[in-house]
Structures are given as C-alpha cells and as structure tokens.
Amino acid sequence: MTKFEELVAKLSELFELDKADLDFGIHRIIKKKHGEITEYLDRRLPKKVTQVLGKIAKDEATQALAEARQAVRDSLGIDAIAGDGTLDERYAESTVGKQYRDALKAFTEARSAEQTEVDVYSHLYEFFSRYYEDGDFITRRRRTVGGETYAIPYEGEEVVLHWANKDQYYIKSSEDLKDYTFTVPLDASSGETGRVRLQVTRMDAVQNNNKANRVFVLDDEAKIESGDDWLVVPFHFALGKNRTKPEEAEWEKAALKKLPKTWRERLSAPDTSYAGNDADGRTILQKHLRNYTKKNTSDYFIHKDLGKFLRRELDFYVKNEVMHLDDVDQRPPDYLEKELWKIKTIRIIANDLIDFLAQFEDFQKKLWLKKKFVVETQWCVTLDRVPKELYPEIAANDAQRAEWVKLFAIDEIEADAIGGVAYSEPLSVEFLEANDKLLLDTAFFPADFKERLLASFDDIDGQTEGLLVHSDNFHALRLLQERYHHQVRAVYIDPPYNTVHSEIIYKNQYRHSSWLALIANTADLLPAFWSAPFSFGLAIDDFEFVNLAAMLDGTFPGLERSVVVVNHHPQGAGGRISRTHEYLILCSPPDAPQYLGEPRDDGQEDRSFMRSGTAENNYRHGRWKSFYALLLDPATGKIVDAEPPVPLADDYPTEDTPEGLQRVYPINSRDEERVWRSSYETGKRRAQAGELTVSNGGAVYQTIDHEGKRETLFSNWTESIYNAGLHGSNLLGDLGLGGEFDYPKSLHTIEKALWAQTFGDTSSVVLDFFAGSGTTAHAAISINRKHSTHFKYVLVEMGGYISSATKPRIQKAAYSSRWDGGKPTVRDTGASHILKHIRLESYEDALNNLELADRSADVLGLPPDVAEQYLLRYALDIETRGSLLNLERFDDPFGCTLKIYDRETGEAEPTPIDLPETFNYLLGLRVRTMRRREGFLVIEGENPAKEMVLVIWRNVEEKDNAALERFVTETLAVDPAETEYAAIYVNGDNTLDDPHHKILLTEQVFHELMFDVRTL
8 A cells, every 4th residue: 555545545534534324413424525525636636735735846947047147147157057947067066056956956856856755655654643543533542753742721720630532522422222123114115114223222331441342232132022013132241351343234144044034034135225336235223333333432632723733733743753853963954955845845735635534624613513403392380370371271171180199199189188188099289289290291281272371470480390301411601691690609519420330431442531522521511500608519539539629720710619528338349448538528608608518407506515525635745725715794694704725735714703703614524634615815805795504514505596597517428318319219119219310419418518518598499400319409409398499490401311310300390308118208298399391402313304415516616725625624514504494484483393313213303492482592581471462472581781672473474564563563552763762673574674683583593693703
C-alpha cells in the first residue's frame, strides 16, 4: 500500500465511510455524502497535493532563480547567461555564479517532487492518526522519543484539571442496553409486516476497569420466542474469550441456525436498502445485527471545537515532528530552508482536511446544541383542582379508572373509608368528590379535555408544583434555561457512580475521562439557573470523588465546597475495606448562609453545658481556654457571671469569691477536668443573660430557645434513617415499585439535603437532572406535607423507568404518606398537587428528521475553487437548512409532526409535537392562562423580564389575517397600538396595526431561540 493509499484509508476511517451502511444517526447523513467524500479523497486530494507542491516549489524556486539571474547580470553583465539559461564557464566559480547555479538546480528539482509528495502523505497520515479512535476525535495515548506528544491548553490557572474528553460533549452511552426492534415483510404480495426484537437478557460486568472485550452472543439460557408475526431473539453481552469480536457472518450463522424456518427465510433475504460494494449486498439480519451492535457498544462524543483543536495540534506537530525544533542545534544551518516548502504543503493540505472534518463535527455540534422540541405534554392533577363539570367525563373514563386501581388500589375503598362512598364500576361523580386527592392523568383523555382543564386555571405555572422532563439532561437544561432563569435555589443530583454496580459501558481506556465529560456536559449550564444564595449538591462515592471534586473546583472556582459523609450502607460493601459510606458534595458561594436542617419544634430545651465525649477537645488538657469558673449566687441559686480561664500550667481557685459567689467548674463525678460547651467570652455572655441554670444535683444546663431555629448539621450523617436499603429500596417496595429501579437514596437523606441547600427558603425551586426513581420529588412532597412549605421540583430523567418508577412514585407520594405492599395505608394524607410531564425530542430523533437537499445543480456552475470551498466547509449546513427547522410547520402548529423513534416498532414514526409548549420554554414564559377560543390558541404569560406577553397560535389556512384582526380587536379587545403587553407573538404573516413594533413573527423568534448558544 502506498503512502497515499494509507492516508486515504485513514481519512476514510475518520469520515466513517466504512460505516456508511448504518441506518441511524449521523451515519445516515454520511451515507448520503459518501460519494462526494470518496471523490474528494480519491481524486481531488492527490491532485491538490501535486498542485500545491508544484506551485510552492516552483514559485519559490522561480523567484530565487530570478533574483540570482539579476545578480549575475548586475555583477557580470547581461551576456554572462546564455539564451538557454546556462552560465558562461568563465564565471562558474564566482560567488554570484555559484548562487545562480544553485538556484538553477533548485528550480530544476522543483519540477520533480515525487519523494516530497510521499513525505507529505506520510506526515498527514501520522498527524491524523494521532487524533482519532473508534469514532471519536481524541488525543490517543502514544509516546514519542525526545519530547511531549500533545499540547494541553493552559491559561495560567493555579491548578487545572485536564482529561482526555474535556473538549467534548458526551452524547450517548450504553448504560441502558436497549432492545432493538425492527419490522420485516411477511408477504411481499400483502404488504404485511412482522416485528423482530433483539433483546438484551443479561450482561457480564467488567471488573477493575480491565480491557476485556465484551461481545453479543446468543443467550443459551434464554429461549427464542416466536409467533406468526413476531420474533424475540435473546442476546447475552458476554466477556469475549480472546478479546476479539466474532465476525458478523458468524453472528448471522449462529442466529439463523436456531431460528424457526419461516423466520430464517425472512431474515436471510437480501437487504434491498443497501448499496454497498458487495455484489450480493447483505441480508436483512446482517443489517440489523450491525446497527444493534453499534448502538449498544459505542460511546458518542462531539468535539466542542474540532477545527481549533486540530489546528493547535497541527502547529505542535509541525514544530516537533517536521521542523524538529527540539534538536535544532544538531541540524545543518540551512535545513529549514530545504524543508520549508514541504512544511507549507503539509499545512495547506492539512488545514483543508481539518475544515472538511470539522464541517461534519460542527454540524453534529449544531444539531446537539439545538434546543429540542417538546414532543408530548401531559398533566397529572388532583381532583380538588379540577372543575366539577368535568367529573362526569372523568367518571366514565375506564382507562383512568384502571390506572387508579393499579396505582392507588381504589377498588378497595369501602363506604365507610372516605366520604361514605364506596368504589363502583363505573365510577360515580360522588366517588370522585369523596376522593379529591386522586391524580387525574390527561394522557387518558382526548386533547379537547386537556384544553378545557387548562383553561380553568388562572395561573397555570404558579399552581404547578412539579415538572417531570423525559429527556437527556443536557437538552432538558438547554430548553429550561430561560423558564427557570435564576429561579433555582438548590440543585441536587445523584449521577451514576461509575462503579461496577452503576457502570456505563465506556471505551475502557477512557472510563474516568468519559464519566467526567458526562458530568461536565451540564455543569456550564447551571449558573443560569441559580438564584442567590444557591447550592449545588452531588452524591458520589470514593471511585470518582477525587476527579469530581477537582472538576467542580475548576469549573466553579468561586464556590466553597463542603463534604458530608453519609452512612448509607451500614451493612458494608465488598472490597479491601468494607465501605459503608458515600459523600454528599455541597458547593455554594462563600457568603451563603450556614447549612442547617429542618426546623425544630418551637419551645425550649435544657442541654448539658459540660461537654461529653472522649476526644481531646472535651478535656481541659485539650482545650484549656474553655475550662473556666461559672459564678453561682447561693442566695438565688442562679449563675450570674464567669471568670477568665487559668492557663493549664497554673492552679485555679476553687474557693468562693470575695463577693461570696461559688465557683463552678466543668468537673464530672469522676473528677475529670472537662470543658464547657462555649468559649469563655460566650459563656460569660450566656451566664449574664440568665441562659445557664443549675440542677439540684449540681449539673449546669444551657437553656436553648428553638423558636424559629433549625437543626444544626454535622459532616457525618450516621443515623439509621440514612440507610438506603431500609429507606430507599424498601420504601420503593412499599410503594409497589420494587425492582423498577436499583439503588434509590434514602428519602431522609434527600429531605435533609433539601433543607440544607434551600437555606430556609420554604418556597424554593429544586432541580434534579439525574432523577432516577424520583426521590427528590418525593422528598419535596413529603416536606411540604409535614411543614406546610411550598417547595417546587423540576426533575429530568431519560431512562425507560421514568414511566414505571419515577412518575408513578410521584403520583403515589402525593396521594398518600404511607404505603405497604403497593397500597396506601392511609388515604386522608393526600396533597393537592399538579405535576406536568413533558417529553422532548432526542438527538437521534433530530438526526432522523434531517433531509439533505440536492444542490448539485447549483454547485455545477461555480468556479472549481469555490465549489471546493463549498464541499469542504458549507455543504452540510446549507443542504440541511430546510429540515433543521422547517418553517412550513408553523402554518398548522396543531398538526405538526416529527419522526420520533418508537421503541415498540423500532421505527421512526410520524408523531405530533407540541409547538406552542416548545415556544413557551424558548421564551422562558411563566404561563398564566392557556385557552382555545374561536379556533385560536391564546397563551398569556410573563417573560423573564417580568413583562406580560401574549402568544396567539392559529392554523393559517383556516384563520386568515381578516379573521385574526377580528379576533384580536373584537374578541380579545386588544389594541396592538395601545396595549398592556410588551410583545405579541403571532404565527404567519399578519396585517395587524403595529406602530410600536410589538407584534413579532413567531417563526423568526422561534428560529433565533432554537439555535441560541449565548448561554454556553
């Protein structure tokens, strides 16, 4: 293989051309650009290298020759050089003659740069191979002789933490090994299809971060199940014996061998969608096995600025690997002059390739940063908030009734239980009235019911206690930034600990780095949410504690970090030492208040003023300044003052004072010299204020007033209430959700954390974007129930268990405070509650909705150099512009759809999306009212600047501008020229009178906000 062929092979790998048959994500886009990329690498690249080499060499040699020729003519006369360019022999040994001969030789050599071309290809191959590994651009570990390998950005910080993926967004991991479903034709003539599910049944854990390779094999312990139109094939993610993956053909062979004959024939059929190089193509099973493997065994990263990164590394590479500046003293004086044109060629070609690669990476970055559409919006509302006129529809809804039986066991409610009304089928309106803390779920009702329900609220967002977002946490935070701008008092997260028990399947050699990138993804977004004073809490164990603490210190250098040790697993875990603890890291501004616990009951407490315990600081010899005499008036029996402490080496007086006051020291019944709880200055003040009393037995007590006081928190939380088994897993079991989620936190741990992190603000908004089973929401509901506080919560979760664990737990927590066996043991503790549940478009969904416009006709008319610049830098951006945000969707915002992946069918199905709800979040709107009137959807709310705005949505074809004008001026009675609204947003061009430019085109604002990256 020639050096050029090696380079092309490497670049093909960088562009992932070998994966162009994959049918998901960015691979689908690469597949469509496959021909253009291949044509550039195979034809344009070598041509340009030759042209650049020739041009640079020829230009420099021509200039040098011209200068030498002129010097000869100036010194020796015009006849010294013959017509054929040769020098008269008489002047061959002169100085200018020698210079002319050297220039002529260089000019001749410039015409043939074959070896130099090979060197250029070698250096380009060496450079690009350093920064790519298995789908990602990354600084691969390698060693070079005589110098550093990579340049790490450093801007003079005292301490800086760097990791391999620091400059990358973490896109996806296979922590949640997903089943893979696809459809296949059953009968070509009928058009009917069957469904095949590749199912992960079990997986082997990789111990101690070793590099053992795991592969998918048929699970011999599970059965292949099938029917006429369905098939389930179980797979085991097993440790590979030889650290090599079996060939796809072996996969297919092993799978087909065990399939029923009918299904074997169906899956052996050629994949007609494949246009690969193989004459026979591939089978349907091969196609889906490969997609399945790739989706479940890859990390996905997008570089934040690939162009900048590679150009910085190119400078480093050229200086150290081409110019050899490290050993410049050992090279000939003129060596750089001879290499200069090669260096220029390398830089020109490398920069073109960097632009080409960066175009794809920057395009993915743009799509990743694009705020995502709200795909679905539902509400869970307790019946006490629902208008009575809707009760008959609710009572007649069998799906809702079945859900209540499943969640709340309402079929066990008897006549004497609540309100004197027993359960019946169908439900009665009287039953609903007697059980008004049941949570209605709008998912079981038609759209018009939801509209009528929401129309009954005068302050929708103000009345909503909780928001649950089904999404990747980065995308959720991006969309929520404006709505919760500087409104969140406390952020608490419990991310995966990166241990065997909560493992994410990383590329093994970057396990810690990938985990840090996962956490760092969202860190930069958080300051936009914080409301001073604020606190950021993170649960973590020893495995990543050091890395996480360093990352937090580097990301938030102005925050003060506190650490709590939580004894969450008192029975101990395996290892060299049986660990019982984990950590709660708390970050907050240095001027934030003290971390305190829940309020104490009002009243007074008498606490012993003499310290107990065996630590040195409880004794006089350990803290002599707190060993002093309290002065007791024997006439009144009260302590009235205190004397300064006596140095440890001196004797202290024990007799009465000249005034007749008795000296009382902290000496216990065993004659141990201990110390008082307060220093001398504080103790004297307490004594004079009458806060210290003496019992009949001579013990000194401090009277503590608890009115308005909160619990003092210590750095060790060791009580049994923090046991995650008893008050986490077992609690889920009591709720009837056992087995739906692993390793939930103790409810009491989160309650304590929320009290601490909200600094006494009982109307705080708390945010948890690793929501898990929903313990944070449960804690907020529990606190509100016990203390009549008004905590609100925002939860984000992307796991499939959001429907089986997180949401049901919130519903159950609101309905009753006590559960056993999945059933409420008390029904009179229900909380009035509104939970909003939204689902967002995923990054993969965004990719699935991309379409490349054919611009080939436009490119044909461009000059060659302009066409090349288009291909290298702008093609993807221009060709996808129409599908990234299709403005035609705004003509009918109520019928807008996107292709959304359906886990059941395995297909990206057209799915309605919630365009108005998406726009509300883009604006950061605090929604007051949302009502459908005369075919228009009218939303009134407050923007982040606390200005009232109005949003009007319409189907443009059904409601033209004349209808819009009548609706605004007559029905709404709004005069745009003289209005109380700071802005009015309307979709579609309109003819409303707008002298103050308050009417804004929704499409334009939507587009600007959707791609806004100012907050990053």
